[in-house]
Amino acid sequence: MEYVFLLFAFVCGLTVKLIGIPPLVGYLVAGFLLNFAGYSLTDDLTQIANLGITIMLFTIGLKLNIRDLSRREVWAGSVTHTLLWVGIITCLVYGLATIAASLTNKLSWQSAALIAFALSFSSTVCVVKVLEESGETKTRHGRLAIGILVMQDVFAVIFLVAATGKLPSVWALALLALFPAMPIINKMINKSGHGELLPLTGFILALGGYQLFELVNIKGDLGALIFGIMLAQHEKSSELAKSLLSFKDLFLIGFFLTIGLTALPDLSMVMLAIVFCLFIPLKAALFFGLFTSLRLRGRTSYLSSLVLSNYSEFGLIVGALAVSLGLLENNWLVVIALSVSVSFVFTSVLYRNSHSQYHSYKGIIRRFEKPKRLKEDIYPTLHNAEFLVLGMGRVGRGAFNALSKLAEVNVWGMDADRMKVKELVEEGLSVICGDGEDVDLWYNLDIKHVRLVLLALPSIQDSINITSQLKNAGYSGKIAAIARYEDEVAYLLENGVDKVFNFFNEAGLGFAEESLAYANEQH
Incomplete structure (x- = not known):
């Protein structure tokens, strides 16, 4: 059955590519069409999707300079944006639920805040895929966007720990033994050569990091990311990331399919999701305002804000947890899933012409720049x-x-x-x-x-x-x-x-x- 899913995803991806739309949009459409046709999500497809996310986070870590996270524009921008967004969107969602009482059940302030928090994340999968396709992961705006994503991932992990009460095991301290083990791991990478052993080494390290963190009650995806960061300074880190690229893209097809196969929305859910997607320009405007106030150049602020203007798979995780704890009704999870899907389309299509857009509107965009530049922007x-x-x-x-x-x-x-x-x-x-x-x-x-x-x-x-x-x-x-x-x-x-x-x-x-x-x- 998974072969049929992947075959149909290929057909949809190729179709949209022929009309100039990124293939991932086709994968999302494939998921919803398969759902509409009566197919449901399978455990094997879920495992494929999870493997894709794990490998992706590992490769992000391989390309990440930890000093990027210490920059003021990253930590201050991510924290401030999350606080402002949650405050504003909580009020809007609560007001929307009150006005549209006929479409949805009564919503509490707490539930509205959870929905706002779920929508505060930008998609690591979508953003990294868009940046990689355009060759911009190492650019100023690309590194800024990835830094923001990593900070948001940390926020998600903190929320999951706080909401579930699932504290890390005392054995988590044993993870410190990874530092003295690094020379052995580095030697293993060197000995893996440049052939088929290299991507296999990447799989072992990514999944090993995942499993080690899961064993001590820490989210495994964070383990894959941290393993990648620890290896980022290795001389073969770039080659290792490239060797995993095709595998990661293949497995991520499963992720995009799972979004569409999660649930089939009714008309009221579609209407709510469309309204949620109308908040996306506000998300971009908040990022842009914060970045320029932190003295980033107009172009950097614009491109980073544009690529971060989407909702995240972490929003689904947060929403699913809230539903399981009885803090949110199940229909809201479907609305969030649909909003995430539409936001992917928004980012993938709009970012393709981002540079020409900037060229057309740079006079307006540069008005928001501060006169004093950051050192990196000179x-x-x-x-x-x-x-x-x-x-x-x-x-x-x-x-x-x-x-x-x-x-x-x-x-x-x-x-x-x-x-x-x-x-x-x-x-x-x-x-x-x-x-x-x-x-x-x-x-x-x-x-x-x-x-x-x-x-x-x-x-x-x-x-x-x-x-x-x-x-x-x-x-x-x-x-x-x-x-x-x-x-x-x-x-x-x-x-x-x-x-x-x-x-x-x-x-x-x-x-x-x-x-x-x-x-x-x-x-």
């Missing part, structure tokens, strides 16, 4: 750069090194990962930190001497967006990009890129040329 400078490499991964670093060997050529690099940039600068390389899709960055950089921009990025959509931003900023030089597949080459050329290199073809050509040159030297 624009970098380029000194007479002639070549600029965007994306300092393995391909970008190789291009940078090759160009640097040319005589009398000034080569600079740029990457959105601040920690990577710091390491490269310490090596003595001319590298700046920046998000190539930030049109404000290009307006503030001196690029008049740049003859060629090399886009060494894995996502062709990112390359197209950056090409557009460069031309909007008046750049008149040449732009080159890499592609992995032949159909991507034509697509990039159609969208303004001057030269496209097929990654695999060019790698083979370079290998042949260098091997031939070496062979000739031997003779």
Whole structure:
């Protein structure tokens, strides 16, 4: 039966992708259609969904710098937003329930507050998926959004402990033994190589963290996240996260299906869910106001607020617990589930054009900026750069090194990962930190001497967006990009890129040329 569910999810995901909508919207639709057709949620599908969430939280931890959580904009923004949101939405939900008494039973202030708290979370699954698809997990707004999500996850765990009275076991102190065990775990990752053992190692660590925390009465998902954070500084953390990417996406299909299969709403529930979704712009406005008041740039505030403008799977967990404790009626859980589903669609569709939206309304958005900038938001400078490499991964670093060997050529690099940039600068390389899709960055950089921009990025959509931003900023030089597949080459050329290199073809050509040159030297 699970095969039928996944097959139908594939059909719906492919269908919506063909009309330009993210596949996860199709997975959600598939869940509701299967529910409507009389199918129900199975234990196996629930396990698949839970596994997807566990792996996802582990990979988030692998990419998370713990210092990001200590930043004022993260902890102050998340705490303040939750308090303001719960206060405002409690009043609105209580008033709505009073007015619409014919559609719903009488609601107490306590129940209204629980609903507001359930809706205060933003979806870790949806946000991370959207950021990964757009290649923005390491950008300033991406790191801010993920930091907020982690803080909200902590709030959820605290609530679950307080509501159930399920305190951690005294054996939870034994988890401190993980710190002296880290050298052994790190050695195990190193010995796993680069093949099929690496993702298996990731599974063992993620599920091991989950089970260890469950054994001491702490939510297992938190254990997977903490295991990932502890391994984030490992040299293979990025490779480990990439090796789990396809598995995580596959298992998360089960999660999206479970939302639709949870319950089938009636007309009154649909109407209430639509009203709840009308609160989403308020959620975004609160985030935006808080971020700008904390001196973040308008663009960072706007993009972070937009991607966080949804409801969360944690809201379902909170709602389910409230129902089991008799604090909330079951129909409200269905309303929350439907609201979560619709909010995913809202974020997935709207964020696709977020950069062009900012470009259109940046004059209005930047009015809310504070005159004094945070240190991370001060624009970098380029000194007479002639070549600029965007994306300092393995391909970008190789291009940078090759160009640097040319005589009398000034080569600079740029990457959105601040920690990577710091390491490269310490090596003595001319590298700046920046998000190539930030049109404000290009307006503030001196690029008049740049003859060629090399886009060494894995996502062709990112390359197209950056090409557009460069031309909007008046750049008149040449732009080159890499592609992995032949159909991507034509697509990039159609969208303004001057030269496209097929990654695999060019790698083979370079290998042949260098091997031939070496062979000739031997003779």
